Amino acid sequence: MRQLGHDEVMPSTPEPVDARKAVTITVDMGGPVEGAPDGAIGVSATVIDPKSPAVCGVFEYVAVPGCRLAPVAISVRPAPDLPPSRYTSLFASDLRDLPLARWEAAARLRVGVHLRNGGEVEVSIRHPELGTEAGALVDERYPDVLKSRTPAATRKWQSLHHLATIALEYQHYTLMGIKDPAGSIARGRAANPATVRSWLHRARKAGFLPETQGGDRPD
Numbered sequence: 193m194r195q196l197g198h199d200e201v202m203p204s205t206p207e208p209v210d211a212r213k214a215v216t217i218t219v220d221m222g223g224p225v226e227g228a229p230d231g232a233i234g235v236s237a238t239v240i241d242p243k244s245p246a247v248c249g250v251f252e253y254v255a256v257p258g259c260r261l262a263p264v265a266i267s268v269r270p271a272p273d274l275p276p277s278r279y280t281s282l283f284a285s286d287l288r289d290l291p292l293a294r295w296e297a298a299a300r301l302r303v304g305v306h307l308r309n310g311g312e313v314e315v316s317i318r319h320p321e322l323g324t325e326a327g328a329l330v331d332e333r334y335p336d337v338l339k340s341r342t343p344a345a346t347r348k349w350q351s352l353h354h355l356a357t358i359a360l361e362y363q364h365y366t367l368m369g370i371k372d373p374a375g376s377i378a379r380g381r382a383a384n385p386a387t388v389r390s391w392l393h394r395a396r397k398a399g400f401l402p403e404t405q406g407g408d409r410p411d
Contacts, residue, residue: 215239215240215241215242215295215298216239216240217237217238217239217240217298217299217302218237218238218240219235219236219237219302219303219306220235220236220237220238221233221234221235222234222235222236225254228254228256229256229257231256231257232254232255232256232257233254233255234252234253234254234255234264235252235253235254235255235261235303235306235307236250236251236252236253237250237251237253237299237300237302237303238250238272239251239295239298239299240271240272241291241295244290245271245274246270246271246274246278246280247268247269247270247271247282247290248268248269248270248271248272249266249267249268249290249292249295249296249299250265250266250267250268250269251263251265251266251295251296251299251300251303252264252265252266252267253300253303255303255307261300261303261304263296263300266292266296268282268287268290268292293402294366297363297401297402298363301360301363304328304329304332325356325360326353326356326357326359326360327353327356329356329359329360329400330349330352330353330356333398333399333400334349334352337349337352352398354391355391355394355395355398355400356395356398356400358377358388358391358392358395358400359392359395359396359400359401360400361373361376361377361380362374362377362392362395362401363401365377374388374389374392375388377391
């Protein structure tokens with residue numbers, strides 16, 4: 193069993209989540225992309241948010257081996273299960289009320305996990321395997337950390353793993369519709385809220401949360 197890092201706390205039972213508030217993300221793999229480097233493929237993620245049940249966000253990327261995902265298109269469409277009789281007009285001004293930045297951050301995360309795990313399956317955000325996903329995120333963003341195989345490198349990896357886990361927990365609670373995700377992390381880990389905000393700030397600096405997430409700001 194891996195020992196906890198110096199700034200980790202063993203989590204307790206997480207806050208119950210209303211599954212009806214869950215954001216669901218479906219990842220679809222495409223084929224080779226014309227004009228892109230060898231091995232590049234197209235991939236899209238459809239984000240369905242129960243807070244905006246009439247529409248969905250579709251985020252398209254080009255995945256290049258060894259590189260970060262490159263976004264190529266964003267669209268807002270009628271929700272997949274919405275009958276045509278319930279379609280409504282959507283204007284540019286309506287987009288201001290949609291959390292597109294949050295949807296895109298979740299879509300990018302899920303596409304990355306999907307590409308690592310393989311398989312064309314619908315991925316729900318409700319029960320993420322945080323430890324496994326966090327380790328994959330660290331290895332993806334910091335592939336050289338463990339190459340030296342020194343105690344210092346191991347400690348650095350463990351610290352990064354902790355920050356990636358905190359970032360994933362934050363994304364998880366946010367997408368569940370919980371109004372105070374930082375507070376939920378604090379309660380689940382029996383940690384001081386200020387400590388959690390420090391973790392979120394460090395996770396953002398480490399690249400595990402997007403700059404627009406703002407997770408290090410006090411609520």
